[in-house]
Structures are given as structure tokens and as C-alpha cells.
Amino acid sequence: MNSIENKRILLTGATSGIGRSLAKQLLEKGAKLAICGRSSEKMESLLQEVEAYSSQVYSETFSVTDEDANLQFIEAADNFLGGIDILINCAGLNSARGTLNEIKTEELDFMMSVNFRAPFIFMKEVFNRMQSKEIKGTIVNILSTVCLFSNENIGAYTASKVALDGLTKVFRKEARRKGVNVLSVYPGGVDTAFRTADRPDYMSADSVAQAIITTFQYPKDVMPHELVLRPEVEENF
Template structure:
């Protein structure tokens, strides 16, 4: 968290996907507080518009682009509109993701697997590919952060596809970091533990106390806990960090990543 009062991303242009709720909603506001111009991306226009209004009322600058991150046409359109509006892209937070219709592998539909991989893994890859073309052509470098998960190295029953999608992100950034590091582009993941989001609460309020009790810090995380790390990874304070998956879980996985 920046306590200096000096915006660390002044004049930087940042794309945030999944910016209508949860981690993405809070991250977009946090990027804006740090001086970034923010492009809010998601499938639902109403929450994007609401978040853009909050940012504007706080003195920030934001535009919205309704898009499906698993569609290359949509992703390319977002990048083109961002460049048309702001002229550059400096940072990306690939946060959009779903838990999908999980459950035991033998009961999971192929279509559910395909949707989950398309959004959680292909989506960040598509956005990264599109923005890299701009960053590399412009020669200004940049920073990309993806939302992975503690489940990329662990699992619970019923997360075979979800865990695979997040493990794919962890592997993906290592290769990309080697491809673009000498061009001034950094790419990292933030790997949340159990975070208080609508996605979590959809499983029922009763699961939260035992999950909180498991963490070393005695609580589940907040979207702000993750947003602060994602923003930090895009600042010059993290200038020598690339190809890394940063676990932010309050000590939840110390007994074992399950």
C-alpha cells in the first residue's frame, strides 16, 4: 500500500479485466488512486459503468469496455479502443475468472471444462499477446499481472479444471518473462488464498469461519489485500520481479496447500 501520498502510476494506462466486482472492482479503484488511467473490462455493462462512476467521482479517469476475455475479437477490440483513447498501454491486470461448474471429474461436463479453461487461461493469454504487441512496438515496456490462485499448487476435491487453469497461468508467465524481459516488460501472478468475494459467498456464509480459523492471520482475505499486491507489482518498486507467482493467502496454506 502506498503511504507516501505520491501516486506511483501517474499517467500510466492500465487495463483491468473482471473489473465489475470482487478483486477486479477494488483493483481498478486502487490503480486509479495511484494515478493510472483505467480501462474497465467485463461482460456486464452495469457494474462496469457503476465502478467507472465511482472512480470518476473520486477524481480518477476510467472508461469501460464490455468484452468476453475468451474471445480474441473482443480482446483485440479492447486493446484497439484503449490505444485510440489513451495512445498507450502500460499495465494490465488479467483478473477475470470463473470457478465454473466443478465437482467430481467423472461428473463434470466437457463444456464446463472448456469454458473454465477459455476464461481462466486462454483469456489472460489472449490479452497478454495483444498488449505485448503494443508494448514491444512502442518500446516503452510495461507490466502484466494475472490472478492465479493458491490452488495452482494445491487442490480440493472438485477443482481439477480450476486448479489446472491456474497452474497453467503459473507456467505461462515463466516462458513469457524470458521472451520479453529484455524489452522492459515484466509479467507476474498474484495468487490469492481464500478471499471474501461474491464468488466465495456463493458457497454459503457458513464456510467462512472455519476457513478463517485455518489461516495464520486468523481471517480470510479481502479484495483490497489482493489489489494492493497487484498494483505494487506494476510499480517501479517491483522493477526487478518477473516470472513470479506471489502467494497472498494470510498463511492459509502453511499447513499444506489444500
């Protein structure tokens, strides 16, 4: 079995939801992390929670819509970690709901920037750094089951995630030739602040994070490509 201990991991979207759970669990397992998020307050709260592991974590707060900030963070993260073994693109949002005729162009553009363009930048830059150091790493994109089942009133969010899904599938074939595995994770309903109402019948962020981390501990001759996770109550498949 592979071990998480001493793995060098870059994680976006670390201040809330699945990303926050991933950060805490990975640190507890001995990983070394570079994390980012949008909210300074949420980041400070997270860092207080994981204070015992402060020597293992580097953090920055900024919007992933800012390409220069992304590039600067990737460079700083690479320097702090001494190389990147795993990239987890977890930053994402659904900032506009409504039917197609109700969605504003700027709302679609914003979601595409966060949910598609930013992960593209992180994949490209981290992959190139893995190659320069001959690291046979793993790149993980947190997608959504909206890629697998169409739901009304979330067309812009769905479009942004489906775009990333398509890019990920192509990149998986390109990256495998260089020894880098690309994993797509499709969570269904998760009970987080991402939703406007509590859904205790949905998966917890902690459970989803645990399932994702399990894939890092598979035998070395097993390369997972896709992980679909749904709560028992969900029937949209």
C-alpha cells in the same frame, strides 16, 4: 520508488472482486485505466462509484471468450491510453465444481476459454503493442494458490489456472529479454462473491489489491516474478 500516477493500465475482470478493488484504488492513485467486465449492471455501478475519475477511465462490457471483442477492446484501450504500461489479467471464474468424472466437457472448455485462452490473447496483443512503442511495461496474471496446492472437486478450475501458470512462466523468460516484466499473483482465500458463502476470516479484495499495487511501486531495479498471498487461517501449503 515508482509512482502509479499517470500509469496507463488495462485491467480485465474489473467489475467484481479483486478487479473492482484494483480499479478503484488505481484510479485513486492517479492511474489512467481501460477496464472491461461481463456485467453491464456491475460496470455501471462501478462507474458511478468512480465518477470523480471519469476522465481517467475507458470501459467496455463483453465476454472475454469472444476473441474479436478482446481485440477490439485492446485497440480501443491502447488508443484511449496512448500506450499500455501495465496489463492486469484479472478476469476469471470457477463455474463448475465436482469430481473429474462429474465435470462436463463444455464446462471445462468454458473455464479454459476464460481462465487460459483469454489471458493468452491479452498477453500476446498487449506485449506486441508495448514492443511497437518501446514500452518496458509489466504484465500481471492473477492466478490462484490452486496452482500450488491440489484440492478435490475443483479439477477443471485448477487445470485452467495451472495451464495459465505454465504459460506465464515461459512467457516471463521470453518477455524479460524485451524489458517487460511478467508477474504471477497467487491469491489464496479471498472473501468475495466468487465464493458461495461469506468468509470474513479470509483476505479482503481491497487488501489483495493493495498488495498487488505495492509491487508496481518497487524500486526500478527490483523485478517481482511471483507473489503468493494467503489469509492467516489457510493451511493448504
